Amino acid sequence: MSQDLPQSRSAASRYDTPSLVFHWITAVVVVIGFVLGPEGFGRLIKSGVDPATHSDIVWHETLGILVLVLTLTRLVWLAVRPAAPRFAMAPWMQWAARAIHAALWVLLLALPATALLALGSEDHPLTLLGGVRVDHMPLIAQSSVAGLADWGDVHQFLGDSIMWLAGVHAAAALFHHLVIKDGVLAAMLPWRRRA
Ligand code: HEM
Ligand code: HEM
Incomplete structure (x- = not known):
């Protein structure tokens, strides 16, 4: 059986609530x-279809941007949060x-970044829920990074990865x-384990 490495009583066995919420959302x-x-x-855009008319694209891009916002906020939390639980x-x-x-x-972080590089370098619009759209991303289009790869392919590979x-x-x-029967999974679950 594994042992908690004691830090503080409250931080020893479970992640703090914001970390749990960030993780599962x-x-x-x-x-x-x-x-x-x-x-x-790519085929769709080349055939002249506006991606804003495809709900899967709009939802995909909105959820992807949400992942970016959640991850950046979560990294700030990571820097200041109580010590994470540790197990032997x-x-x-x-x-x-x-x-x-x-x-x-x-x-x-790389998934939203490569998606923005893919859209910006090909001059495709970013289309989000609520009619939010960014038609051009000149900073990306003119940067030297834009031509370094087919960022759509890189994004797809990272999505699968x-x-x-x-x-x-x-x-x-x-x-x-x-199998090991330690508290690692329980530390990340929103409900408490019975003693
Ligand atoms: C956690 C975040 C994300 C995951 C797991 C993810 C995953 C994927 C996957 C697996 C594909 C390939 C789909 C297929 O060909 O069947 C894809 C394509 C795509 N995603 Fe994402 N994505 C994420 C974030 C984003 C964001 C933030 C945006 C927009 C800002 C975005 C825009 C796109 C676009 C435009 C394509 C088509 C790329 C192309 O074929 O050139 N994705 N994504
Ligand atoms: C796309 C899905 C997932 C992503 C991106 C992800 C990502 C992460 C990250 C970044 C951490 C470190 C968290 C921190 O320090 O606050 C973490 C921890 C953890 N995750 Fe996930 N996770 C995913 C799905 C899951 C699932 C499905 C499970 C359970 C079946 C799980 C169980 C855990 C556990 C137990 C920890 C704590 C591990 C430890 O303290 O060593 N995760 N996860």
């Missing part, structure tokens, strides 16, 4: 955003958990809960 929004990933976006485990497991968390953080990584991450959390 982000996870749900990422999964719904992924499901609504606009297939054949093999060094390789600590290392793997840290590496996967770091990759998830990078992807949460975050789902694979989140799958491994969720499987690891379930492994902790069901």
Whole structure:
């Protein structure tokens, strides 16, 4: 059985409430955003269709921007929040958990960034719920980064990658809960475990 590494009594076994809320809202929004990933976006735009008339695109882009806002706010919270719970485990497991968390953080930022690069460099409009739209992004279009890659392809690859990584991450959390039987998953659940 694993032991909590005591820091403070309140921070020892569970994440603080804002961290829980950020984690689960982000996870749900990422999964719904992924499901609504606009297939054949380039073809659609080339054929003269306004993306604002496609609700999957509008929802996908709105949820994606929401992920960006949530992640930036969450990073501020990360800097000031109470100590996160820590559990005793093999060094390789600590290392793997840290590496996967770091990759998830990078992807949460890189997905909106590559999407904006894709839209800006191709001069496609950003179309959000409520009729919000940005038709041109001259700063991106004129930057040297715009021509470095097909940012739509990069974005799609990263979109698939975050789902694979989140799958491994969720499987690891379930492994902790069901096989190792420590408190790692419970630390991120909104309800308290019975003693
Ligand atoms: C967590 C955030 C996001 C995830 C997981 C995600 C995932 C994906 C995936 C998997 C695709 C490919 C869909 C397919 O071809 O079947 C895609 C395409 C696309 N996404 Fe996102 N996305 C995210 C954020 C965003 C944001 C913030 C925007 C807009 C600002 C956006 C705009 C687009 C566009 C325009 C395409 C089509 C790209 C192209 O084919 O050139 N996405 N996204
Ligand atoms: C797209 C989906 C997901 C993303 C992007 C994601 C991302 C993250 C991130 C960035 C952290 C670090 C949080 C922090 O320090 O505040 C984290 C922690 C955690 N996540 Fe997720 N997560 C996702 C889905 C899931 C799912 C489905 C589960 C459970 C089945 C889960 C279980 C956990 C647990 C238990 C922790 C704490 C791990 C520890 O303290 O070592 N996550 N997640």
